[in-house]
Amino acid sequence: MPMHRTQAETAHxxxxxxxxxxxxxxxxxxxxxxENEDLVTEIRKDPFGLFLILFTGIFVGxxxxxxxxxxxxxDLDGLGFGNLSSFRxxxxFISLLLILGVAIMTFIGAFLxxxxxxxxxxEKLAQVVYISLFNRKISQLSIGDIQDVTVTQKGIFAHLFKYGTLVVETAGEQQNYTFSFVPDPYQVSTLIVGAHERNLALHGN
Known part of the structure; x- marks a missing residue:
């Protein structure tokens, strides 16, 4: 990405x-x-996945x-713990540490x-993925290099809350894009395929 942008590029x-x-x-x-490309859509993960992370953290806590x-x-007198007040x-203390650890892990999971x-x-698909707090991966794929877009919905919750897994298959040795918990995945796949076809019509293979 260029360090300096023109006023027109910044406005765009x-x-x-x-x-x-x-x-x-x-x-x-x-x-x-x-400056010559337009935004088609933004794909974010469905809130139901965030609910699962928070629910799991609360349940464990x-x-x-x-x-x-x-x-x-x-009644632990017969188990040989000695001073019960010290044991308790x-x-x-251990329980509080565990709960704090669960809370931190839940917060990190929700943030990621x-x-x-x-x-x-x-012109492209650009994916920003946080693997961990200090490990971020940015991948950019030319929209013309897309070969296929596959949608998978598994389980009752995926159908009930209308989310799924989107797999964008690429040409050559490039790694496929896999994005889970996509809201309205069939609509999103239609937008991607449409952008791909318009790009091919404009630029050719």
Missing amino acids: REQAQQKLSSEGRKYFNLIEFD LTIMIITVLLSAA GILL YRSNVIYVTT
Whole structure:
């Protein structure tokens, strides 16, 4: 991406950013966006996946709390723990550490989930993926190099909440794009295929 943009390029990019979500705007400057291309759509992960992450974190945290309460209230005199007040204090301390760890991991998981995005333009697919807090991957694929777009919906929740997995197959040795928890995946695949066909009609194979 060039370090310096012309006034026209800056205005064109800002105009495209108005179509994006607040999260999408954060990462849009990480991709190339020329003056001669237009934004088609932004693909973000479905909120149901975020719900699963939060639900899992809360469930694990509550389970630790319940086990701690049950062990603290149990009659442990015959188990040879000696000073029960010290044991319960240690148990509470360990439980708090575990709950804090679960809360941190849940927060990180939610952040990584919300940070993944694909931008579809008239010229390219650009994917921003956070593998970890300090490991970010940005991939850009020419829209003309797309060979096929496949949508998979597995399970009752995928059909009920209308999300699925989108696989963009590429030409040559380039790695396929796989994006899970895509909202309205069939509509998104139609937009990608349409952009691909218009690009081929304009530029040829």
